[in-house]
Ligand code: SF4
């Protein structure tokens with residue numbers, strides 16, 4: 001579809017105001033952490049670096065137990081086309097490299113490093129020589145940067161394989177629409193210059209004409225600060241987005257700032273757009289300037305189960321328990337810890353697991369908040385469909401999933417287009433587990449597909 | 460059921476806090492001014508009908524679920540809504556045992572036997588009213604004028620304002636019609652109270668504002684077309700203010716379970732029901748067309764729901 005639309009029509013569309021979102025809900029913002037300056041977590045005794053890769057076994061381990069490593073030294077490097085390296089976040093001795101379960105619940109090799117407390121920098125760190133698109137892309141990959149807003153998708157891969165062809169718009173995602181989250185908001189205030197530098201680097205090397213920074217209206221300080229910084233470069237503009245969840249979803253964000261609609265399953269590039277998280281852009285800029293790869297990041301620790309909101313600069317791989325000890329632990333019996341926001345986050349089961357590069361929020365919710373009511377019968381109120389940002393029919397899809405008719409849910413009601421945002425479950429007055437059932441239904445579809453292809457191969 | 464793999468602890472972790480009970484409570488609150496007006500106008504007889512119809516609806520559901528060892532869902536208040544709707548849509552002179560019978564019919568036969576809340580394809584209150592209308596026509600069309608004194612019963616058998624017009628009799632003034640100072644069904648006479656209830660439902664986002672209006676607009680249009688003195692001579696205001704049209708527009712055409720789930724379907728439903736209502740009023744055997752018009756459209760609901768599935772965001776057409 002996008003092919004038939006020239007850049008001229010695109011830019012005409014761009015001049016229009018921000019689009020009204022499709023669907024969405026308004027949970028309470030709870031952005032108290034936005035006003036809290038970042039502090040540095042005391043160095044943990046050890047870190048646990050999960051070597052996740054996009055494809056199975058996409059990374060090769062570079063260290064063995066007993067090895068001495070320094071900060072910024074790669075401990076795993078990619079062997080596939082999509083994954084990125086993992087760097088040591090402390091200096092010290094490698095204790096083990098065994099397979100374990102990471103914070104996301106995936107099995108993968110985990111490099112455990114005992115810190116020597118000195119934080120010695122790796123002597124081979126150097127500023128990358130970037131001259132063209134290929135070397136830029138390589139540098140972004142070497143920086144180890146992934147989508148720091150929570151998605152964790154390798155940043156370099158989004159750049160595509162060649163510059164300046166189909167993509168004409170960079171969207172810097174500063175919407176941070178999940179309640180409680182504040183890490184990007186702090187980054188925009190504390191690292192604004194790096195964010196702008198990252199945007200300019202992407203515009204220059206990927207030969208993209210313009211950039212829009214999308215920020216939700218509940219961050220007036222960040223909007224003001226970045227507008228001032230962006231004023232120097234006419235290619236960069238700041239857009240204020242409505243406060244609505246999931247405004248920061250890739251498709252929702254691109255639609256809001258440009259009016260281009262990205263269908264389910266399609267990538268932003270299909271609509272000529274490249275979406276990158278603001279913190280990721282800043283991390284790229286830091287690597288380009290100093291050669292320092294991504295070894296630490298800001299994690300917001302907040303929620304009613306903590307005594308006060310905090311923003312902590314944390315080495316990647318710090319065990320969650322270490323952070324909990326520092327902030328005084330969770331208060332209240334049966335309080336639960338979520339990594340990520342309350343709409344899409346994940347219950348933390350193992351407090352000894354290390355944080356990931358994309359861990360942006362540790363949320364402590366009280367038992368009363370997370371208590372799930374028993375499912376009741378659907379009353380056909382239609383609210384779920386009204387709030388669905390993808391214009392799906394959750395009520396009908398849910399019925400089909402419960403009957404085991406996954407394929408029909410996909411064919412008739414586009415279940416595969418579900419972005420698992422949680423809006424439908426959030427709003428359903430009958431407390432139906434809608435989102436949860438689509439996650440399950442989509443898994444079943446994938447499973448069936450895999451079995452079908454394996455069956456085909458066996459014959 | 461194949462629900463074992465659905466993770467209960469998965470996100471979202473939070474909920475809007477608005478439950479089915481809260482929605483139903485809002486509907487009950489919206490019905491309160493109607494019930495109050497009915498009791499003020501018709502006295503203890505109206506109160507008795509409302510108490511019996513609501514009480515027996517709730518009790519029917521409770522006993523049924525107890526006997527079948529199901530979870531008792533009474534807390535969701537939906538049976539109370541059904542009973543109260545039925546009570547409000549009948550004459551204050553209805554014998555108490557008929558009010559009870561109607562509620563048992565609505566809850567047991569129309570709702571529970573079809574699987575309970577959300578599963579019944581017809582509006583239970585309307586189906587029960589139709590049932591009573593067919594089985595007990597004499598008791599159903601006996602109305603009374605609003606009373607001033609306690610025991611001065613002014614019976615109007617078979618002559619509600621609506622049939623009166625059809626067979627030319629005395630007709631209440633517009634103001635009386637608006638305030639409910641006339642003979643009619645308990646909750647249908649006082650338009651002012653219905654408008655209050657409507658406003659509350661809109662503020663609480665229980666219903667879509669345009670759905671009742673589409674119903675009324677289509678109804679009014681054809682009421683004007685088919686006047687008693689030929690084409691385009693209909694007394695629209697009179698048709699609107701009398702009988703149960705406005706009551707049904709707000710509380711029956713917007714019922715969740717028996718009308719389409721998506722707006723597009725709801726619009727078609729409302730328009731169709733409006734058209735059928737005046738069609739039956741003008742040319743049918745019954746003086747009031749609301750009940751059968753909406754029940755007929757209820758039958759189309761599954762069809763409308765299936766036919767009008769929009770493409771998902773960013774898609775033009777169905778990509779199979
Ligand atoms: S979880 Fe899926 S179905 Fe539910 S609102 Fe989000 S996109 Fe729509």
Ligand code: SF4
Nearest residue numbers: 378379381382384428
């Ligand atoms: S929100 Fe819940 S009750 Fe309402 S239609 Fe959707 S699934 Fe049914």
